[in-house]
Amino acid sequence: MRAALTGTFALALCGCAAASAPPSSIPVAPAPKVVAGAPDGGWRGYNVLLIALDDLNTDITAYGGNALTPNIDRLAASGTRFDQAYSVVPACNPSRTALLTGQRPETNGQYLNEGDFREKPGGESRITLPQFLRGKGYEAVAAGKIFHKPRGRSGEADPVSDPQSWDNQGKVATGTGGMEDYLDKDGWAKWLDGAGEYEGVPISEYIRKFGIWGPISQKAEETGDFQTARYCADYLSQRHDQPFFLACGLSRPHSPQLAPQEFFDLYPEAQVPYPDTRADDMVDVPKFAQKNWSTSFTRKLRSQPDEWRRAIRGYYASTSFADAAVGKILDSLERSGRAKDTIVVLLGDHGFQVGQKDRWEKFTLWDLGGHTTLVMRLPGESGVVGKPVSFLDLYPTLVSALGFERPGFVEGNDMMSLLRAPASAWDQPVVTTYQQGNNGVRWRNWNYIRYRDGSEELYDLSADPHEYTNLLAKDGARYDALRASLRAHIPAVTNPQQGYKPLG
Template identity: 35%
Template sequence: MKSTPLKYLFGTFLIVAMTLPLMAAAAPAKPNILLIIADDLNNWIGPNKGNPQVKTPNLDKLAARGVTFQNAQASAPLCNPSRASFMSGQRPSTTGIYDNQQPAMPHLPRGVCLNDYVRKFGYTSLGAGKIYHYHQYREEDWDKVVFYADDTLPNHPAKRRPGPFGYRMFTEDKPDAEFNEQRAESELVDARSVSWCIDQLGQQQGAFFMACGVHRPHVPWDVPKKYFDMYPLESVKLPPILTNDLADVPPAGIAFAKPNGVHQAILKAGVWQDRVRAYLAAISFADAQIGRLLDALDKSKYRDNTIIIFVGDNGWHLGEKEHWAKSALWRRATNVPLIWVAPGVAKPGTECDRAVDLTSIFPTVCELAGIPTPKHAEGISIKPLLKNPSAKWKQPAVTTFLQNNHAICTDEWRYIRYADGSEELYDQKADPNEWTNQAAKPELAKIKMELAKSLPSVNAQPVPENPDPGPKGKKARKANRVAAADPEKE
């Protein structure tokens, strides 16, 4: 065999040496990740068609760029367990974090939560606003994080309209009504959080993970008057209601609904229409703040290389099933907005009707970012649905409220089983308002049995609540529990 001349070997080496840097330069950069979280937002946004009255132009534009999930379900219908779940990728039934009084961070080790995990792979982690439950976050899990105090919270001494979920309107100039208060929109907590995120966009050099928590439409619905003006009171329509809707609901479900509590107080005060208007106004305010952030991203150099995820942490009832707020396993409390924009992957302007839950966020981010999905993440990546929203999907969505109460949701059915074994079953296509509980029908026993296979096999014991906050002891802890039961005091 003839030997290869040295000059040819040298020439080959030179070509390879010159090509490698070019190959490295051509390698695609890691995508940036922008996670926007709205608080207590049900499916009353334009892309989800939950309420035809709502005005959300910025979310409408976002949906035109990606995939809108019409059947996305929260892992828990309550702020703290929901956020702990989708940020850690673990179900409440695994962590034992079921309620708002249970501090999450002591039970979610370093490196487990998404914002900390991605840092192992070169991401700068940034956060502003309510990402975990209020101040429940570890500063060391972030490169930069801010949390602005919200002085519109219910414990802030101020005049509000009477009745449950009273609110104030803010005006830019001199107040023109008894309950109005002069305050610039830019001073409100959501505007401040968004402004911080916009500022950070101009400072980044490498790949970043940015989470922006928008507090509205969480109560109190204290937003500028111009957003109320978008919804003249006389034109506001109530959600579809069935008289005696709770007649076929088991006692466990009625206990969650509390029909003789807030709902009766709303009726007595005659403010149902007014409170629907206030919720709509708060949604439009949130939409405006989100629009500011999206506009800034579009004007930046990151527009074409940023994955955008918009999500709500849980839904919200406004009188459906004689219930207000969250803390229930029906669709209005669990169905949340979920919009994905993933350049080169997500099909723009499309909708997906497949049932997914929010544990899917963690593994999907990992797959799109090209980083390994950790073993602790329990959800399934929805990348196939981003590419083809009509793709086959067999995994049901699972929602848990408190220990051993679960809802299993598919494209066709919602199956609820409470801790005492009682059940509800709704046909999601024929009965989207969930007015007829079919759990007692013998001919549907096989369907219930099949859905029950997706019930969590582990129902962890609840982690400890916050310790007694000082000398008041039990009395103070009871007050905390009451505050969680009434979202107006959350």
């Protein structure tokens, strides 16, 4: 067992250190430049392998964290690890839609988990990354959850899997079985003992059902996620007469946190650490953001410390289970002889909170809501990037890496300069959205949040990594210039058929 797993409950007794004087302004991102092509004048000849894990945060060994991820570790060691990578939206459907369309929700119209971006204004004409590559001669294949829904195992493909993006989608299962062992006769989590509310506040039906964790009797090879991994591994082992874009979507560590026993055995329960938290954490948070649908569930969970520890253990075990599936895919790539000709991108679709700031799961503009894993391996490039980047940047970066001309509809920045030289200059703000009109701007060490009711938060993550002190509640006037500069990057709510336009 790693030493990092011997931590105990951390209760901060004081606020963060005084922040240094803020700068008065930040540079405005330049207009995207069109890439004319590869330096040699044409296509570079790389395949692309995209591996997406659902709800994966950065509390993994590849980032110095607790969840054991030896396969992600080895990929990171041979590629580029982005230490400050953020989803465009801290929710599954809009995060994946933004990544794969190269457009913000203010442009593509997909703000929520519900719905299909194709049904939004202009949706049918949007060209996703796999569609773009198909137009360049690639075969685009998916298995598991890449868009918000997997294809499904029979009949017509689920429309939210966006079948028009793919030449083929694997008819595979995802996740695991075993939920029934952790639900009571009414279909709610047994550990809740029938409670439908906490402190007089209802617990949402979704989390009453899916807020469960524990080992399952299924063997790893019998699970849906391993079916997905096996499909992708088999595809990589085959001969291909054209370049490919292979997308592999694993559903863990998303709730429910279920995995075979062997992955729970990696984490002796008594050694699983509680996250850093503080009893008065929410006192300086605007009323608008003090609670969400998971707050009563989280407070109920934290009132039972042993159960809370089991929940965190479940998240770690689910992460290690997903990592083992990643290993099957990477092993097949290595055996195929194509590793030197394949760009590998591994990511979580957003962050995950395990009790911090009265939240379980994601759906917040705090750092933990959007901060996630991103590793990219381009042949010949490796290192660690410490500057904030956005998943909006992945579409233009892959287009550039492959040597194609950047399409004009794509938003975001080309990260090739960081991949070639991780310490190179990069000073672009990362803008996140959670539901229409709520935005965060992550720039350097700052996280600025503005909600649609006009309330605001500002955190200096260098001095206050857990975001305990909202600087605008403590001494707002001191940060007026910085706040105005950051606010200028918040997107206007526009007609989705129009492009992204920041507020002035």
